[in-house]
Amino acid sequence: MAYYYDFGPDGSEVSQGYTKVTAGDVYARERGYGFTDCSQVTALQRNEEALSGDFCIPFGATFLADVQDGNYIVTLTAGDKYAPTHTTLRSNGERSVLPDIHTVAGQVAREMFAVNVRGGQLKLSFGGLAPRVNSLEIVPSKEQVTLFLAGDSTVTDASEDGFPFSGWGQQLQRFFKHDVAVANHAEGGRSTKSFISEGRLDVIQEELKAGDYLFIQFGHNDQKNDEERHTDPPTTYIEHLRKYIEAAYSHKATPVLITSVHRRFFDASGKLQDTHGAYLDAVKQLAEEEGIALIDLAAKSKRLFEAEGPEGTKSIFLWGERGEWKNYPGGVRDNTHFQERGGLRIAELIVEGIRENELQTLIMYLR
Structure with missing residues (x-):
């Protein structure tokens, strides 16, 4: 209707x-x-x-x-x-x-x-x-390409009450013409494991169709120690990622793996510290084994954050002074999540990765 x-x-x-x-x-x-x-x-x-x-x-x-x-x-x-x-x-x-x-x-x-x-x-x-x-x-419309996003809070759509918090998936639709619809299923606090156990991948599969894309970025919460979320990089992390790939292929959709975006942690020399470790290697290894597209967001975000430096990245991450933002009246110091400017900058890196991987259907409909 x-x-x-x-x-x-x-x-x-x-x-x-x-x-x-x-x-x-x-x-x-x-x-x-x-x-x-x-x-x-x-x-x-x-x-x-x-x-x-x-x-x-x-x-x-x-x-x-x-x-x-x-x-x-x-x-x-x-x-x-x-x-x-x-x-x-x-x-x-x-x-x-x-x-x-x-x-x-x-x-x-x-x-x-x-x-x-x-x-x-x-x-x-x-x-x-x-x-x-x-x-x-x-x-x-039944003719659009749907770009599904599976991920955590660094990807998710934030609520109005969280302004200016923004996941990069929240900013992605603006880069596409009306021929591509972004379906952001990412949810804060989820790992590859808990996203599946909560039935969120099942929901995506109900809507996936031939010609669609499934972008997958996890890792932040797979590192957590609780049983509901934790996965091991060389074993269960890869096993769970394979389930997303299989889900895409079963519906003739295209899976795209994305390495975890970095957190804002610098050493004394101004170099970014890697907090993801083996989880990044596991994603790259799996992409190579499966022969599927990889957007190395870890490498891209590292270059961006180091170029901006410890001070400049405060305008990318969710940093604000006391009284600066209505939703954070006491101020905020968040080195994991992004404010709107940051979500937009990371979305630009995703679009860069789309071009590099020659994902032609998506490239054709970029604004």
């Missing part, structure tokens, strides 16, 4: 086949759509043109639409006849999908992106200096 929304003030004309959304439409389950908070939303009408003549101004607002799970192509129309606009957009899980939409007065932009919906609801969070939303088209 497709969903079409025409945004504007009460009483303005509704385009045929569209549902009118006004500045006062608060989300209600019986309605199935609406803003979570309308206090910062206004609506204006500039002319009688269908869809582009009226709009809502959603300053810091989030729009919800109840939809069936699956992949969608979402088309946003944004513009204003009288004024320049600047809109940013995040989708479910605070994923950055359209970082900067600029229009001049009289211009209307029509931007398309992909989104993978789980949980029966599409969430679109608006930002920017002068945001506009004239219309939304949410159309299901």
Whole structure:
């Protein structure tokens, strides 16, 4: 089922086949759509043109639409006849999908992106200096390539309450056109072992299809000593990684192994210290044995972090002073997880690895 929304003030004309959304439409389950908070939303009408003549101004607002799970192509129309606009957009899980939409007065932009919906609801969070939303088209698609991510908290989609914490998977969709939908199944605290035991790989397998990709990055929690998560690099770690590879092949999808991104630990000389050890060697060995693509994120992140140095990497990792961020009022010193800038920098390294491995289907759809 497709969903079409025409945004504007009460009483303005509704385009045929569209549902009118006004500045006062608060989300209600019986309605199935609406803003979570309308206090910062206004609506204006500039002319009688269908869809582009009226709009809502959603300053810091989030729009919800109840939809069936699956992949969608979402088309946003944004513009204003009288004024320049600047809109940013995040989708479910605070994923950055359209970082900067600029229009001049009289211009209307029509931007398309992909989104993978789980949980029966599409969430679109608006930002920017002068945001506009004239219309939304949410159309299901069976033709997209789905890029599945299996991993831990360094990969996961962070919640709004965790801002500015960001996994690199959260930033990945913005690099792709609407032909690729990123399905981020990574979850904090998981190892290759616990991810499988909790049924998370089974969920991915239910959706995997021929032509899709499965990116796999673990290691941080495989090092933990508890029985639920611990694996041994040369034995059980490799054994569990093979299960992800087999899952991909069983559905004619392409597995890609990724070495663990480094933590922020420097020695006195400014050289990065390796905290992953044999886990990195195990991934590289397995990729060579299986003849599958490897993105050596450990090596890439090492070069990046050493170039930035102990001070520069504070803007990559989740570091903040007291009172700097609302969600960390007492300050934060986290040498494992990333803030948004860091998640974006690591996502750029993943895209670099996609190109190096000549993953042509994905390369073809990079923005």
